[in-house]
Amino acid sequence: MRGSGERWKLDELIDFEVALANWDGSSRPEELPSSDSRSVVFKAWKKHQAPGGPGKSWVSALGWAGRLMAFVAILAGFGAAWGCFDRHREGVHVVVFLTVTLFIPWLILIGGMLALIFRPAGAGVAGAALKKLANRFSGEKGREAMARIEGNPELTKALGWSVVRKVQIAAADYHFGAMLALCVMFFFYKVGFFWETTTQTAMQSLLERSVKLLALPWMWMGPEALPDVAGTRRGANWEGGGASWMLFLVLALGAWGMIPRWLIGNLAAFKEWNALRSPDFQSPLHRKLWRVLTGVKRGSDPKGPTDGALVIDLGGISPDREILRPFFLRHLRLNPVAWETLDVLDAGREASANAALSKANAGVILVAEGWALAPRRMEETLKRVTDARGGRRVVIHVADFDKEGRPHEVKPDERAAWEAFLDSQKGLEVELSMHEEDRTWAPG
Numbered sequence: 001m002r003g004s005g006e007r008w009k010l011d012e013l014i015d016f017e018v019a020l021a022n023w024d025g026s027s028r029p030e031e032l033p034s035s036d037s038r039s040v041v042f043k044a045w046k047k048h049q050a051p052g053g054p055g056k057s058w059v060s061a062l063g064w065a066g067r068l069m070a071f072v073a074i075l076a077g078f079g080a081a082w083g084c085f086d087r088h089r090e091g092v093h094v095v096v097f098l099t100v101t102l103f104i105p106w107l108i109l110i111g112g113m114l115a116l117i118f119r120p121a122g123a124g125v126a127g128a129a130l131k132k133l134a135n136r137f138s139g140e141k142g143r144e145a146m147a148r149i150e151g152n153p154e155l156t157k158a159l160g161w162s163v164v165r166k167v168q169i170a171a172a173d174y175h176f177g178a179m180l181a182l183c184v185m186f187f188f189y190k191v192g193f194f195w196e197t198t199t200q201t202a203m204q205s206l207l208e209r210s211v212k213l214l215a216l217p218w219m220w221m222g223p224e225a226l227p228d229v230a231g232t233r234r235g236a237n238w239e240g241g242g243a244s245w246m247l248f249l250v251l252a253l254g255a256w257g258m259i260p261r262w263l264i265g266n267l268a269a270f271k272e273w274n275a276l277r278s279p280d281f282q283s284p285l286h287r288k289l290w291r292v293l294t295g296v297k298r299g300s301d302p303k304g305p306t307d308g309a310l311v312i313d314l315g316g317i318s319p320d321r322e323i324l325r326p327f328f329l330r331h332l333r334l335n336p337v338a339w340e341t342l343d344v345l346d347a348g349r350e351a352s353a354n355a356a357l358s359k360a361n362a363g364v365i366l367v368a369e370g371w372a373l374a375p376r377r378m379e380e381t382l383k384r385v386t387d388a389r390g391g392r393r394v395v396i397h398v399a400d401f402d403k404e405g406r407p408h409e410v411k412p413d414e415r416a417a418w419e420a421f422l423d424s425q426k427g428l429e430v431e432l433s434m435h436e437e438d439r440t441w442a443p444g
Contacts, residue, residue, distance in 0.1 A: 002056065006275045008043070013155050015053030016046045017148035028293050038290055047295060058134060058145040066132035066166035073170040077101065077177025087187055091192035091234070092185065094227075094396055095207070101178040102257055105396065109260075112167075127163040135189060154279045161272035168265035171175040175257030179250055186246050191228075193233035193242030193249075204229060215248065217255045225251065244442050282421040291432055309334035310356050313341045314368045314381065322403040324367070324397070327407075331396055332433060334363055342366075342381060357385065363393030365433075370400045370410030373417055382430060396422070399435030407435045 008016075029048040035041055084097040088378060135146055149155050184190045197203035208229045218225050231241035244285035281290070309328065313319060321339060328334050357364065364385055368378075385394055398418050399407035410418075415434055422432050 004137060005271070008279065010038070010158060010272075010276060011048065011053075011055030013152075013158065013276065013279065014145050014148060015049075016042060017080040017152050018053050018055070018145065019049040020150060020230060020289060023289065025288065027290060032293060037278070038281040038286070040288070041293055042281060042286075051109035054145040060128070061137035062134040062162070062166070064137055066169065068133065069130055069166065069170040070173045073096075073174040074177035074180070075177075075231050077174035078181040079177075080174075081178035081181035082185070085189070085191060088236075089194075090189075091242070092182075092196050092245075093195060094193050094242075094249070095195050095233070097182075097249065098252070101175065102252060103199045105174065105257065109171070109264075119166070127160070130163050130166060131159075152283060154275060154281075158272055158275040158279075161268045161275060163267045165268035165272065168261045168268060172258045172261035172265070175253045175261070178257075179253045182246070182249055184252070186243075193245035194232050196234040197227075206231065212246070212254060214252050218251050230373060237427060282426045284420075286427070287423040287428075288419065291419070294431070309336045309338075309363050309365055311336040311365045311367060312353055312385070313339065314366055315372060316341055317367060318405050319367055319399075319401055319407060323406060327435070328397075329364060332365065332397075334365060334393070334395070336365065342384075357388040363395065366394070366396045368394050368396060368398050370398050370399055370414035370418070373414070373436060375421055378421065379425070382425070382428065386428065386430070393431065394429070395431040395433050397433040397435065409436055410434060 029045065032044050033040055080100045081097065084092050084100060088095065149159055188374070195207060211226060213230060215226055223291070227242070227245040227248045232245065273394075311321075311324070311328070321336075322392075325336055328336055338356050340356045342353045366385065368380070382394075396418070398410055398414070400410050400414070401407055418432060418434075422428070422430060
């Protein structure tokens with residue numbers, strides 16, 4: 001469930017997951033905000049945990065790993081472009097240059113985007129290398145953080161987008177390195193630009209079409225922005241030249257190399273921001289923490305009961321209403337005004353319960369026996385109730401009942417089974433109440 005709370009940061013979410021992994025499973029702070037947003041309540045819970053988690057150091061290490069990768073990318077781009085300089089001919093073969101500095105990176109980009117579609121948290125080989133570098137820089141705490149990240153699909157997705165952003169920055173730096181090398185060669189070595197082939201007509205036609213396609217973003221600059229393809233073919237009498245290629249190659253590296261990488265990097269930054277804005281928190285451990293944090297505190301004094309609650313007896317228990325009603329009033333702060341039955345082979349009673357569901361103004365209390373948990377059937381019942389509740393509270397009250405319908409505490413294994421069942425129900429906002437005899441009193 002998305003809330004309106006303050007956006008999480010990647011390091012905060014890592015520290016939250018580490019703290020949750022070390023949680024004892026039952027303790028809760030005395031003061032927490034009253035909110036239906038898991039994001040708001042969980043952020044408040046995190047502030048009560050011990051400070052000094054591995055989040056900041058791991059995110060810092062990831063940043064340094066990204067800077068190192070960007071520096072290596074600049075060197076790689078510079079080296080790739082410099083490698084296209086033929087010292088014997090004192091020129092640069094433009095087809096080889098475009099292939100090494102633009103076309104091959106684009107093939108890698110397309111392959112990476114396809115991989116991202118099917119594995120959005122993977123970020124490819126470069127992403128895996130970036131995460132390994134971050135782990136190495138951050139040491140033992142980094143490995144602990146990585147273990148928590150890999151155990152949380154939402155955190156993995158946010159980290160994946162962060163890694164994609166850093167990889168795209170490094171890829172843009174690769175093109176920048178190639179552009180830098182091109183300028184150094186042109187201004188300090190006075191290199192020429194040429195192309196050559198054994199099939200002049202076919203190659204020239206292909207190259208001219210490719211040049212026009214690549215030059216579409218800057219065609220408005222005029223013919224001087226297009227190179228002289230026919231005049232720069234290297235033949236027996238070639239003596240250098242081809243300076244018209246210089247501006248074209250620089251613009252091509254910027255328009256088709258750096259700008260697309262920056263756009264993808266900004267998109268990844270937005271996706272990361274969106275993933276961290278208010279996570280769903282729907283893993284079993286998240287749901288267990290939510291259940292504990294939002295449970296009614298022992299001995300709390302309610303502001304007053306809310307009228308209009310519907311109690312549904314699951315399976316025809318026929319519970320003692322005189323015992324349950326004060327329990328619901330005091331501890332659930334719900335005042336039952338109607339009692340119905342579900343999951344019995346009686347069409348009339350089922351229809352009556354269905355009709356009553358739409359009239360329960362305050363909420364719905366499902367009364368179930370501890371030993372009678374049938375997960376698949378309970379899932380179907382909860383779906384029926386939650387579909388009809390219209391945003392009202394739904395509470396499952398679990399007890400063991402004697403022959404007279406008097407409720408008693410459930411056994412520890414039954415309690416554990418019900419808690420595990422509800423914690424496994426993704427997206428289900430249902431409260432769990434366990435009957436405890438020391439919290440009841442005689443009616444009247």
